[in-house]
Amino acid sequence: xxxxxxxxxxxxxxxxxxxxxxxxxxxxxxxxxxxxxxxxxxxxxxxxxxxxxxxxxxxxxxxxxxxxxxxxxxxxxxxxxxxxxxxxxxxxxxxxxxxxxxxxxxxxxxxxxxxxxxxxxxxxxxxxxxxxxxxxxxxxxxxxxxxxxxxxxxxxxxxxxxxxxxxxxxxxxxxxxxxxxxxxxxxxxxxxxxxxx
Amino acid sequence: xxxxxxxxxxxxxxxxxxxxxxxxxxxxxxxxxxxxxxxxxxxxxxxxxxxxxxxxxxxxxxxxxxxxxxxxxxxxxxxxxxxxxxxxxxxxxxxxxxxxxxxxxxxxxxxxxxxxxxxxxxxxxxxxxxxxxxxxxxxxxxxxxxxxxxxxxxxxxxxxxxxxxxxxxxxxxxxxxxxxxxxxxxxxxxxx
Numbered sequence: 220x221x222x223x224x225x226x227x228x229x230x231x232x233x234x235x236x237x238x239x240x241x242x243x244x245x246x247x248x249x250x251x252x253x254x255x256x257x258x259x260x261x262x263x264x265x266x267x268x269x270x271x272x273x274x275x276x277x278x279x280x281x282x283x284x285x286x287x288x289x290x291x292x293x294x295x296x297x298x299x300x301x302x303x304x305x306x307x308x309x310x311x312x313x314x315x316x317x318x319x320x321x322x323x324x325x326x327x328x329x330x331x332x333x334x335x336x337x338x339x340x341x342x343x344x345x346x347x348x349x350x351x352x353x354x355x356x357x358x359x360x361x362x363x364x365x366x367x368x369x370x371x372x373x374x375x376x377x378x379x380x381x382x383x384x385x386x387x388x389x390x391x392x393x394x395x396x397x398x399x400x401x402x403x404x405x406x407x408x409x410x411x412x413x414x415x416x
Numbered sequence: 417x418x419x420x421x422x423x424x425x426x427x428x429x430x431x432x433x434x435x436x437x438x439x440x441x442x443x444x445x446x447x448x449x450x451x452x453x454x455x456x457x458x459x460x461x462x463x464x465x466x467x468x469x470x471x472x473x474x475x476x477x478x479x480x481x482x483x484x485x486x487x488x489x490x491x492x493x494x495x496x497x498x499x500x501x502x503x504x505x506x507x508x509x510x511x512x513x514x515x516x517x518x519x520x521x522x523x524x525x526x527x528x529x530x531x532x533x534x535x536x537x538x539x540x541x542x543x544x545x546x547x548x549x550x551x552x553x554x555x556x557x558x559x560x561x562x563x564x565x566x567x568x569x570x571x572x573x574x575x576x577x578x579x580x581x582x583x584x585x586x587x588x589x590x591x592x593x594x595x596x597x598x599x600x601x602x603x604x605x606x607x608x
Contacts (some may be wrong), residue, residue, distance in 0.1 A: 401528020
């Protein structure tokens with residue numbers, strides 16, 4: 220990318236500011252953010268092509284971390300290298316950081332107000348539903364072959380059994396085990412290879 | 417030192433959160449609630465708040481928990497911790513790999529991880545729903561007290577669940593999470 224120093228700095232600022240706006244106005248998860256990114260960077264600014272956008276989505280979904288942050292890092296990197304990635308990511312994180320930090324200072328006393336406590340009581344019900352829905356949504360992308368069912372049942376038994384019998388189980392270990400099973404079963408042994416895209 | 421603990425804990429959490437912010441919830445539950453940084457009631461309220469505010473739920477939760485544990489620098493450490501793994505991984509991948517996501521072994525690993533993450537989130541949801549209604553999940557150490565039923569939650573949780581499903585079937589689109597939380601809050605204020 221041939222740019223003058225001041226042009227480069229301006230681009231960094233643009234990245235920061237664009238993702239600051241995106242971070243500020245994205246409610247309810249990174250997927251809402253993706254269409255905003257498309258609007259802003261593909262259509263308006265023309266910094267990315269549709270194809271690059273799709274690559275970004277694929278990568279953002281295949282790496283750890285929230286899709287929103289991953290997208291910011293990716294777009295930032297492709298438009299400004301390391302510093303671009305840093306500015307974009309910082310921009311994305313900053314608005315919610317400030318808002319949540321402020322909320323954290325006032326939440327305790329706020330929750331002691333009876334009406335607020337009642338509201339949060341109701342929110343607990345909503346949160347249970349949201350988590351179950353998140354699980355439901357995820358299930359749609361799980362191909363229920365024998366191995367998948369075995370993994371699901373295995374994890375469920377271990378988790379619920381862990382709670383009942385009082386033993387701790389590391390989710391991280393389970394996730395790694397899943398990845399290992401995936402690599403061995405689908406990768407090395409090529410099970411279900413005909414289903415590959 | 418608490419700042420380092422926060423950073424390290426959330427770095428671990430950030431490193432293994434695949435497939436969206438909700439995948440983080442079982443990890444946070446395990447690393448934060450189970451080591452006494454927060455009680456589970458507050459944790460679930462926190463999810464509600466983080467879902468209703470801008471920004472990814474994962475980052476918001478880190479910021480909040482960090483702030484509670486160690487003020488401003490706590491929230492900085494926790495937030496930096498949760499963001500750093502994905503930041504670094506993406507830089508490496510974007511710089512070095514073409515078509516990373518299409519690589520066969522990456523896809524294979526994900527095919528294995530998805531059922532696990534699904535089960536983890538599903539169990540968390542079921543446990544929460546159960547805990548909500550009956551105050552605790554029966555354990556060998558303390559079998560459930562049959563009279564500790566929270567009628568409000570026992571009724572409202574399935575009602576909300578069905579209402580959301582009904583809405584989705586009727587309007588062909590999802591009820592926004594923020595709206596669901598607001599409805600829950602209203603129910604709480606009216607009937608709680």
